[in-house]
Amino acid sequence: LHSDIETLERIKILRDLRRGEFDVLVGINLLREGLDLPEVSLVAILDADKEGFLRSEQSLIQTIGRAARNARGKAILYADKITDSMRRAIDETNRRRSLQEAYNKEHNITPQTIVKSIDATLVTAYEADYFKVPLNLEAFEEYTSENIEATIAKLEGQMRHAAKNLEFERAAELRDRVKYLRERELQMT
Template sequence: MESRVAELSAENRVTEAARLYERCMHDIEMMQQLGYCGGIENYACYLNDRDPALPPTTLMDYLPKDGLVFIDESHVMVPQISAMSKSDRSRKDTLIDYGFRLPSALNNRPLTFSEFEKVKPQTIFVSATPGKYEVKRSNDVVIEQIIRPTGLLDPEVEVRPSASCMEDLLKEIRIRSAQNERTLVTTLTKRSAETLNDFFNEQGIRARYLHSDVKTSDRVEIINALRAGEFDVLIGINLLREGLDIPEASLVAILDADHAGFLRSVEALIQIIGRAARNVNGKAVLYADKVTPAMKQAIDESLERRTRQQAYNQTNNVIPMSLVERLRQR
């Protein structure tokens, strides 16, 4: 602490030096009196006498060498592992520079991606849309899980013109609502999601929206309310993708499906289309003025899977059934 305070003072950064001194003295006093302080992990290298040059201790250290790790939704998780250490470093560099933390705070960090690769045991990557890294690390050994125990098929996929999308979508929603089924609609922006929500409610359609501004705790409530039939349409942007299982949803509508970008990439389209694969009446409608390469690839892959699933069901006399999943207690 004294050396860092002296360094800041030598740079005529009096405010930062005073801030750091007060923070450290307060934390030391808290540890002496209570045995801990807020952010005590930032002093870990002093408390456990661990060599700062070593990788941080994580749960991975407790796995046996012959253990097996499953990385679910690996196309999302693998990039997150890579980004965690970088974002942590960026945040702490700012805290250190302005005198909120000692440089030792950098020693308490996530594993870098190279460190993760060294300590992870044998690994199975699970994803409907595996990334290049997973495919490369697996030496192109990909095991396809196409057949579902319920016999469910990948949804039918249709492309319809954008010009009449609102009229067509209202018709489709009312058909689903009459059958006590739900509809998921994806847009490109928060504003369009909220505007569409207002439009649907004006048309007598019970709808709500879900995007990053909605609190995480409220998201579960919204999804449970949709499944319980309190409303019929859920509008989203990027949250209606991985890990969202709503068996009651039989229709997925993708607006502006022909727009270029991350939200309409092959991987994104496949993931969104898959949200309708939990219902025996599942269908995905892509509203677009043209069929982009990403759309064509996503549609072709869904059709190829559906064809193989139908053949298996016919051969084995399997009758598809919608998933039955209990609602979470509120």
């Protein structure tokens, strides 16, 4: 998984991981706050001692936390030396674990892996690109040949933004509006 993979393809890959269709997912230079995958039981951070944004204390804590929703979750940091960022991240993770263990003991809680259904958005994200959304055509009647291209560009930007934010029905609606306007544009010429 890397940043050049399109949103819909990324969703399909994550869905397949959650379904157990493969056991290992390798992320390259990724730091996505929205990833919530309780099935992840092991996070390995290669070159953890290479200083930079992706190996800062906060980034390491966030990446280590990917395994925290699994009762058997573990994180392994591969490095030649322990950097200050690594030390602070390890210390903070241990501090949080101690607090959680004390709370669990006090309230007789046995840690369990979070059980989370595969979100309907994840299940249908790939197919959503082909979902037909009814158009409100009267909203498009005021376009002229002078402003239609700017409107199309604006709608395409909104469509990409909606897809990036996993709002696939909205993205499909915008795609269909763009298609309709392109047809109108051809009729105007």
